[in-house]
Amino acid sequence: MTPNDTNLMVEVSTDYYLDGKSKVEIARDRGISRFQVARLLAQAREQGVVRIEINAPGVDGERGARLAARLGAREILVAPSGPDPAATRENVAVALARTAREQITEGMTVGVSWSRTVEAAVRHIGQLPECDVVQLVGALPVEGSGNSLALISTFAQMPGVRTWPVWSPLLVADAATAAGMRRQPEIADALARADHLDVAVVAIGNWSERTSTVFPQISVEEQQAATAAGAVAECSGRLFDAAGRPVRTSLDERVVGVTLEQLTGTPRVIAIGYGSAVAPGLLAAVNGGVADTLVVDDAAAAALEIIAPS
Template identity: 85%
Template sequence: MTQNDSNLMVEVSTDYYLDGRSKVEIARRRGISRFQVARLLAQARELGVVRIEITPPRADGERGARLAARLGLREVLIAASAEDVTTTRENVAVELARAAREHIAEGSTVGISWSRTVEAAVRHIGRLPHCDVVQLVGALPVEGSGNSLGLINTFAQMPGVRTWPVWSPLLVADAATAAGMRRQPEIADALARADHLDVAVVAIGHWSERTSTVFPQISPKEQQAATAAGVVAECSGRLFDAAGRPVRTSLDERVVGVTLEQLVGTPEVIAIGYGSAVAPGLVAAVRGGIANTLVVDDAAATALESLAL
């Protein structure tokens, strides 16, 4: 993009967002097509030239501080719960974006896992300082949503952000295939960088069909074996029990992604979860040292308060 293109992007964005002019009017005034106006506005959002922040009501910060103290965490951010899952997820995403902006500094190496909430949060982050963003998990397409490859590509479009993608599915057919994928130079390089993260953003999923993105992807036999082994939650395809200890099953050998040990070694891990069902998994993640900052909704916070008694 040339300097003239950048200037035009700013001028068109100002016309549309601040002066309230229509796309048709802007196109006529600027001597360009309506399609060009729409493209410039989309690029402005993608590059962080324009940031639109939706700020839902925040729960009491003192409540989060009390819960953090009881759980032994650095911070607990509590977003408002809503009647529908989509709005709740969006509220949590806004809080996650705030937390990420606070913790990502110039020169940071940032690990990003994938979930629908993380995907939503990126829309609210805006521009980041110069940093490296490492994809922590292979792609696991979810109906109606994107995946980790699409997410890392969004970061790649941000000025000053260097990305390290993992060109692989999260789950592959067998252990040998997974081992082969992990040996691929680009994938090996990305996963090796997870040993040296400054910040990681991950999602905690309760081990059930409705609340884990991994659970529906495996066979009933694997589901039963994991449950029998004491699994309460998963993070980036890795399973753990109520004490936060990794649970090794055949599933673990088929995952291409970050390990729980790598997350435990990361100075700042921001973990998200919403709904009361995820609370035991969040507590387990805290016990296992997987997370030191939580971003949750009111329902999860209420359940956490009961468990932390």
């Protein structure tokens, strides 16, 4: 960056973090676009010009900081594991809600995938500032839980929040049907907005029946083909290997939702996962740039500490 660019980055950061101006106000006052403001704020965080410390109750900040340094992640929040999966999910959801409130600011475009934990986190977020919320995946109903369409409807009820739904199942019967759904104007508009996200919230699942909501929805042949191709984890119906590289199978052609390339191009991606089994997938997500911020439980953190580079 030139000295002028650096000065502008500092001035924009001061406007935003110290003076409380919105990105829209800063863009108007300084004669630049809102996207330039967002980029300068992201660069300020990345270069250490701006440092923010969050010490949420119940979250092990020191442990998360040490683990983030080992993995090369921007931030890792470690929530307590509960006596059962439902309690653990709730603890992780509370931590996710806290960091989401900190990271989502006025004028942002926010992408939200679906999982039980993300759904639970929305109950704790409260009111968001004026922003756009983009549904990142089609609906995949899970017994006993909601789905991405229900989730986006919750955001739509928040004053000042505009939503961009994806009126489609996450998985459809074949590639031609999926391509047709992606061409529908409303769906195409929502998915195109995933190219310009400021923040995304997603879930990482280990590629297995127990920890992935997608795995049980496909045939045994597709499951085996994905595993043979090196899939270790799944995010929004997209598969990736231990290095975080996309794994392309017939499943990929049937998904209506965000791509891994769109996530790797997003300035901040907050990914959640809990339980020791998901640790390889979380590490792969960081390695591949799919996520830079993790919200996990004690069990996932302990497993990450074992497999993380020294």
